Amino acid sequence: MADCFITRVSAIDKRYSLPPGAGSDAVHSNPEYSLAVTRLETGGPLAGTGITLTLGRGNRLVCDAIEILARPLIGREIEALMAEFGRVLRQLADDPAMRWLGPHKGVVHLALASITNACFDLWAKSRGVPLWKLLLDLSPDELVALLDLSYVEDVLTPEQAREIFAERWAGRTERESILKQGYPGYDTSVGWMAYEDQKVCELTKAALAKGFTAFKLKVGSPDHGRDLRRAQLLRECAGDRATLMFDANQQWNLFAATEMGRELAALRPLWIEEPTHPDDVLGHVKLTRELAPVKLAAGEHMPNRVVFKNFIEAGAIHFVQADAVRLAGISEFLTVSLLATRFGLPLVPHVGDMGQLHQHLVLFNRVALGQEIHFLEHIPHLRQHFLFPVEVEGGVYRTPQEPGASTDLVDLRPSA
Incomplete structure (x- = not known):
């Protein structure tokens, strides 16, 4: 080399x-x-x-x-x-x-x-x-050397991080099947806030035909009735067996989040995402009690491992939505993955990278950390701009094979 x-x-x-x-x-x-x-x-x-x-x-x-x-x-x-x-x-x-x-x-x-x-x-x-292969080929010591664990040592020391990697090493072989199967995706692009009802339904039916079984709808409109109507429409279009998630993008205060969360619970969402201000740890704790058994997801606007530590320790979220282009990159993403693993929470990334990086990282989390398989968000809007765009077939992310992190852009093509 x-x-x-x-x-x-x-x-x-x-x-x-x-x-x-x-x-x-x-x-x-x-x-x-x-x-x-x-x-x-x-x-x-x-x-x-x-x-x-x-x-x-x-x-x-x-x-x-x-x-x-x-x-x-x-x-x-x-x-x-x-x-x-x-x-x-x-x-x-x-x-x-x-x-x-x-x-x-x-x-x-x-x-x-x-x-x-x-x-x-x-x-x-x-x-x-x-x-994904680079990371899976590293030893526990090499992985820990990639991490800045400052300010989270009270719950995750370097020794504990090393132990987590080492303890899960034995089960890697059977979990490597995910590399052949591919990682399931869910479709966010069916439910943008500005889309008319008819377009939401048309896009959902098209996504179903492509193999997707899970869908996310944007809520948080000033008109709560509009949110509830569109949520019901998505359930009807997707069918009873589909998995639904609702995302308020921090719009609600605690009163609105409680009211709307209870209304949306009838549609059996897997989670309600970013129900209120992303800095309000205690508010999220209250919502977990008020909305149970509905689960909360957050992380898109949690800026660093310390904030994630606080939310996780407080029991303020059920699904950890770390994002390697919102945190300090892949390194801090791995730290949050370890925190989630240590506390027994699933990590389901938010994909500000359009899934390009995270398709690698969920494979690592599954194989190396034994994280449960859930979904990886799919947003196709920048697909044509990447040199090696994600490949999703039958609603499943196919394992990338090209060297690197899948982040090269077409108009910044590497030299021959």
């Missing part, structure tokens, strides 16, 4: 318009899906591509932060870098000037996500393997 040095870092502002209504929810009414891209060049054919998602205005701010934060990576050899990546990530996150703008949240943390994901992409490419 030849040495692979990072010779140049660049940040690229990519923005993509969506079809009318696509991507809309109760809070984000007219999104422009945008990627703040980190590009790690090596002076040769290999380059690492990392991404994080924004919704348009503000994407340039993340790119500016990438250019500042990633400077210490120039001149680093990728194997040596990744051998101590947990320590490196903490140093980047604790930049004495940039930390003031967080700490560990917002624009700075989104930039760290893009930078981290580029490092993992370059690492996998340098070894000639897809990301």
Whole structure:
């Protein structure tokens, strides 16, 4: 394996318009899906591509932060870098000037996500393997070295993390069947807030014909009656055997979340997602009591492992929706995966990456951590922009085989 040095870092502002209504929810009414891209060049054919998602205005701010934060990576050899990546990530996150703008949240943390994901992409490419295989080939010690466990040591020490990986090693062989079967998906794109009722039903029937059995609907409209009508419509269109989820995107206060949660319970949702403000730990605890047996999901707007620790320890959520382009990338995603595993909770990612990275990470979570198989969210709107887009057949994500993390973009095609 030849040495692979990072010779140049660049940040690229990519923005993509969506079809009318696509991507809309109760809070984000007219999104422009945008990627703040980190590009790690090596002076040769290999380059690492990392991404994080924004919704348009503000994407340039993340790119500016990438250019500042990633400077210490120039001149680093990728194997040596990744051998101590947990320590490196903490140093980047604790930049004495940039930390003031967080700490560990917002624009700075989104930039760290893009930078981290580029490092993992370059690492996998340098070894000639897809990301899921790279991670599965690592020893417990090598995996723990990737993690920054600061501020969560009270519930997850390096020794405990190592033990979790080691304890689950024995059952890997039987769980590797998921690599051949593929990972089941659920369809979010049928139920955007701005879609008319007829379109929701048409898209749901089309998704059923493609093999999907689980669907998510955006709720949180000012008109609660509209939400309930559309939720009932989705149940009728999808059928009694389908799995439904409802996503309020943080729109409700506790009173509205309690009222609407009780109404929606009649439709037997697997979960109600982001029912109220994402910082309100105690509010989520109250809702878990008030809405039981309905379950809550959250994580899209939880910025770091510490916030996840608080929600998990408090019993404030049932489904952990970590996102490797909202946290500080793949490394912090793995830390949250360990936290969820330690507390016996399922991790079902939010896919700000359109599933490109997470198709690798759910395979790792299943095989290495024994995480239960649920679903991986499917949003196809940027599919044409990725060099190796996710392949979903019969409602199932097919295991990617190309080296890297599946984050290369068509218009940033690597050199031959």
